[in-house]
Amino acid sequence: MNLGSPDRADALAAQYVLGTLRGRARRRFERAVRADRTLRDAVQRWEERLLPFAEALPPVEPPARVWQAIQASLRGARVARTTFWSSLGWWRGLAVVSLAAVVGLSIVLLKPAPERPEGTLVAVLAGSDAKAALVASADRFGRYLTIKAISRIDVPADRTLQLWILPGTGNPRSLGLIDATAAARVALSGPADEALRNIPALAVSLEPRGGSPTGLPTGPVLFSGPVQRTY
Amino acid sequence: MAVDPAKQLERNARLMELLARTALSDQRAFAELYRATSAHLYAVALRILREQPAAEEALQESFVNIWHHARSYVATKSQPLTWLTSIVRNRCLDQLRRRAVETVTMDDEDEGMAIATEDPGPLEALLAGADARAVGRCVDALEAGQKQAIALAFFQGLSHAELARHLRQPLGTVKSWIRRGLERLRTCLDGAGAGP
Numbered sequence: 438m439n440l441g442s443p444d445r446a447d448a449l450a451a452q453y454v455l456g457t458l459r460g461r462a463r464r465r466f467e468r469a470v471r472a473d474r475t476l477r478d479a480v481q482r483w484e485e486r487l488l489p490f491a492e493a494l495p496p497v498e499p500p501a502r503v504w505q506a507i508q509a510s511l512r513g514a515r516v517a518r519t520t521f522w523s524s525l526g527w528w529r530g531l532a533v534v535s536l537a538a539v540v541g542l543s544i545v546l547l548k549p550a551p552e553r554p555e556g557t558l559v560a561v562l563a564g565s566d567a568k569a570a571l572v573a574s575a576d577r578f579g580r581y582l583t584i585k586a587i588s589r590i591d592v593p594a595d596r597t598l599q600l601w602i603l604p605g606t607g608n609p610r611s612l613g614l615i616d617a618t619a620a621a622r623v624a625l626s627g628p629a630d631e632a633l634r635n636i637p638a639l640a641v642s643l644e645p646r647g648g649s650p651t652g653l654p655t656g657p658v659l660f661s662g663p664v665q666r667t668y
Numbered sequence: 669m670a671v672d673p674a675k676q677l678e679r680n681a682r683l684m685e686l687l688a689r690t691a692l693s694d695q696r697a698f699a700e701l702y703r704a705t706s707a708h709l710y711a712v713a714l715r716i717l718r719e720q721p722a723a724e725e726a727l728q729e730s731f732v733n734i735w736h737h738a739r740s741y742v743a744t745k746s747q748p749l750t751w752l753t754s755i756v757r758n759r760c761l762d763q764l765r766r767r768a769v770e771t772v773t774m775d776d777e778d779e780g781m782a783i784a785t786e787d788p789g790p791l792e793a794l795l796a797g798a799d800a801r802a803v804g805r806c807v808d809a810l811e812a813g814q815k816q817a818i819a820l821a822f823f824q825g826l827s828h829a830e831l832a833r834h835l836r837q838p839l840g841t842v843k844s845w846i847r848r849g850l851e852r853l854r855t856c857l858d859g860a861g862a863g864p
Binding site: 448451452454455456457459460463481483484485486487488489490491492493494495496497498499500502503504506507510511555557559561569572574585587588589620665667 | 751
């Protein structure tokens with residue numbers, strides 16, 4: 438697809454999100470988005486601009502049969518999935534899942550088919566009140582962990598949050614300091630699957646600015662959560 | 669009808685958590701995610717597809733996709749409801765594309781063909797959405813034609829050709845309303861801090 442100038446690309450992204458980009462042009466644009474990160478970002482920015490306008494629509498309760506149909510369809514998929522995990526392997530499995538889901542996905546999903554099996558490590562970190570505060574995630578082959586704050590965390594001005602991995606045995610190891618207000622990324626020592634092998638949990642402690650002076654958590658552990666794998 | 673920002677923050681946090689748990693195949697979290705968002709998403713689908721069975725199908729397929737792809741969400745910067753809405757809208761727009769060339773007829777009086785008569789028309793919906801986000805001036809800054817065309821395209825899923833017919837304007841006029849209206853919205857929304 439000829440996207441021309443950045444202005445034209447942004448205008449197409451706007452029409453795509455608004456819905457006026459139709460038919461073959463829409464298909465061509467989706468293909469272009471898959472190959473182009475800048476375009477993907479442009480679409481995401483337009484989604485953030487336009488889609489919240491729909492939030493004030495009066496809600497309409499869907500009939501109960503919709504939920505029943507969703508459950509029935511997922512039961513079918515679960516059965517199918519165990520079959521191809523054991524017999525056909527990931528490649529075929531991935532193809533079937535992608536085929537089932539190929540239409541109507543948000544743009545964030547429109548990335549090229551991965552050349553290796555997908556998988557994500559996720560840890561939901563919660564405080565003593567069991568309320569989730571942070572979500573840490575990493576692609577299994579990724580070399581960094583993304584940390585997102587999902588509730589407000591008040592950190593005194595002279596303190597900072599420090600992220601730790603808690604090995605099954607031995608001392609916690611620091612993954613670095615994190616920002617409580619925005620999404621943060623911390624580097625891992627290798628691909629997440631290996632770096633977090635035998636790491637049952639992550640934790641966040643409150644430390645003096647600049648981080649723990651001792652190399653071990655010194656302040657209270659505010660949040661912690663188990664490392665889980667989607668693969 | 670401005671939304672309380674603290675409440676909104678709390679709701680977003682809850683939805684993010686439910687999506688994160690859904691990514692881990694937590695069926696209870698998925699059920700709660702459905703309960704928390706399906707009425708909103710169904711309203712979005714009904715507006716675009718204008719038929720209950722089609723909207724139900726779109727909602728169902730969207731949630732099946734959400735179950736399978738929640739883990740893709742975790743890595744994005746999107747707000748949870750925005751991500752969910754984009755999945756449903758794209759699903760609906762795909763369905764429109766697959767429909768026979770023209771199954772949609774629109775009477776001039778029947779602006780928007782809302783499902784229930786007490787539902788606001790697209791223009792009112794746009795204004796309500798703007799009020800809720802405190803970006804009313806961005807919608808006010810649009811010319812009347814731009815406002816109407818954008819509202820109809822966004823809420824009812826009308827194409828350029830359908831807009832031209834519905835608004836009884838030349839295709840070129842409608843296209844330029846949409847294009848300029850979007851440019852104006854972008855400038856204003858990004859300035860209002862509602863952009864990225």
